[in-house]
Amino acid sequence: MRLEALFNYPLKGCRANPIQVAELDSLGIRGDRRFMAVNHRGQFVNGKTFPKLVLVNCQVEDEQSVIFSAPNMPELKVDLTGDDGRVDVRVWRSDVNAKSLGEKANSWISDFLGGDFRLCFYDQNSHRQVNSLPEYPVSFSDSAPVLVASRQSLEALNAYTGRVDKIEQFRPNIVIDADSAFAEETWQRIRIGDVELLAVKACARCPVINTDVEFAQPDPNQEPLRSLTKLHRRVSDGKVIFGQYFVVTRPGQVARGDKIEVLQSMQAQEYQPLPDEEQGKYTITFEPMTQSAIAAVNDTILEVAENAGIALSSSCRGGSCGACRVKLISGDVEVGADYALTEQQIEQGYILACSCFARSDVVISLED
Ligand code: FES
Structure with missing residues (x-):
């Protein structure tokens, strides 16, 4: 296995800079x-x-x-x-x-x-x-300093979707020519050149991967996230994963073409395909008007409301402004982001409609 590509992203969210050699x-x-x-x-x-x-x-x-x-x-x-x-x-x-x-x-x-x-x-x-490893620092990366993904994982996804999504959409730092798709999720410790890395967690994916990196256009059909959800879904907390986060246990230099040595393996997390589309559909009832709408697995509560013609305020659509705050009265939701809410609001049952997905039939109150 070899290191195939290296990228850095000095500004969080910016264009990928391809590099040949990295410290x-x-x-x-x-x-x-x-x-x-x-x-x-x-x-x-x-x-x-x-x-x-x-x-x-x-x-x-x-x-x-x-x-x-x-x-x-x-x-x-x-x-x-x-x-x-x-x-x-x-x-x-x-x-x-x-x-x-x-x-x-x-x-x-x-x-x-x-x-x-x-x-x-x-x-x-x-x-x-x-x-999860407070002895290791991290700057503005989502979870840990180094995100690793294999070319084979992308190829598996592209073969499934029939699309040609680019690895830069997934924002890895290190791309590896691996033995098999999703092999990176079984690497506990790896060595590349002088550098040793320790796995922290798999990377949970959000709609960022749906944005075309040349024109900054989000895919209207929410691909490839929608397909990744079906191809490769983590069971324990419902998150869709792609790639693996690592911390650096031995600093040094890596370069394209470097050999990858797996120093310690681990069991990949268990996956199971999503239930078929019909089983994955839930009813969302919006109060006080008691209007109901059907939510597919990958629809946010905000999207369900909008499709049903229900007026719900929104602005950032990414969990950071709090404009779409609603109250969960009953049922289960998967929370993608809630960092615009205070601890007290979370305890009171508030959620952000733009960042939550129904995981059972749910009742939502639009009254603040
Ligand atoms: S629209 Fe901004 S948090 Fe939902």
């Missing part, structure tokens, strides 16, 4: 996911909320400065050694104190995304830990 330290590939866009409340935004982030090109120069470019935008160069203050930001459930990139950078990203946003930098004074 890995405890934060993963040097420069990867060190920058992040946040809204006015410090909540991160990503490609799920703003698909056009994938059109942003981000290049770090000698760790002294960073250059952002994007269609119809002037190039922006930011000096990383300047003092633009600090900002408290939130990525998923982690609070991070990051370096601000300053007003010029904030205006640039606000103009590009259309709204009130800021750009921040995970510098040497920032701290965030991998949830």
